[in-house]
Amino acid sequence: MEANTDPEVPQGTSTLGRTGNLTRLKRLNLDGNLLSTVPALPASLQELKLNDNLLQGLEHSSFQGLSQLLTLEVEGNRLHDGNISPLAFQPLRSLLYLRLDRNQLRTIPPGLPASLQELHLGTNIIEEVREGTLNHSRSLSVLVLSNNRLQEDRLAPRAWIDLPKLEALDLSYNQLVHVPSFLPRGLRHLTLHHNRIERIPGYVFAHMKPGLETLHLAHNSLREDGIHGVSFLGLQASLAELLLDHNQLQAVPRGLLGLRALQVLRLSHNKIRHVPLNSICDTRVAQDSNLISTHLENNLIDRRRIPPTAFSCIRAYHSVVLEPQQGEGESA
Incomplete structure (x- = not known):
């Protein structure tokens, strides 16, 4: 046998x-x-x-x-x-x-x-x-280096940038205050939730090929001045999932329009008050978005003040979640 x-x-x-x-x-x-x-x-x-x-x-x-x-x-x-x-x-x-x-x-x-x-x-x-x-x-x-005591100034510049096959890096539950530089070139999945991250430096992803598919930044300390128009440079054709929920954002971050492959966007549990025209959908081009899940609930948005075409590029309107907002009554 x-x-x-x-x-x-x-x-x-x-x-x-x-x-x-x-x-x-x-x-x-x-x-x-x-x-x-x-x-x-x-x-x-x-x-x-x-x-x-x-x-x-x-x-x-x-x-x-x-x-x-x-x-x-x-x-x-x-x-x-x-x-x-x-x-x-x-x-x-x-x-x-x-x-x-x-x-x-x-x-x-x-x-x-x-x-x-x-x-x-x-x-x-x-x-x-x-x-x-x-x-x-x-x-x-x-x-996987989650639940440790890592700070970005203790990550050696060439600690892992030359690892040719590294695709998934988990740095969640650490003490990082910004997205680390010198990330592995071929990285596809970066997990950074539950840190103290206040900013995404410009061009921090620009060296990546082909680029991140998922970027998880929930439960941090991001404000709108910590995200720049060039913060997501290098991810335009690759990023499919961006999680920015449970931060301190007061506005929809800049640079989202350039993320052509984006399918999942989470901005819930922030302090966003407005969804300006051309912040999530570019009304200047007649092209549908790839977004299938967009979460903006638990912010400070007055839904009556959202421009009618703010989400016009999203094919399935039910995939945009806006309820509830902070301070709304049960009947809202």
């Missing part, structure tokens, strides 16, 4: 003393135990989960022989910068997916495998991204 070629040892099993004999074991789940060190493991493993243990560190020999491992999860342990050997990940020549969330890391660990495609480091205490740390991770496509 071939059923045993891909067994998974569930939580609470008693196989630790004989894992060396499990020469065909591919998936091993050791989550939620009391392990303080990584046990000896069979070389056949492709997936290893060590989440929510008491691991005190990763030695140079912790993953010895695991050259076939594709997925490694070590969330919720006691890992910090001083107890991870620079050689700990060296044996993992095939590793694609690594989770180190919920530890006490202040920086991205050194010596990550060149094969790595996804790196998750959320909910640590990371304060900086140093130049050179990710230089060998040129296969990386997803990097």
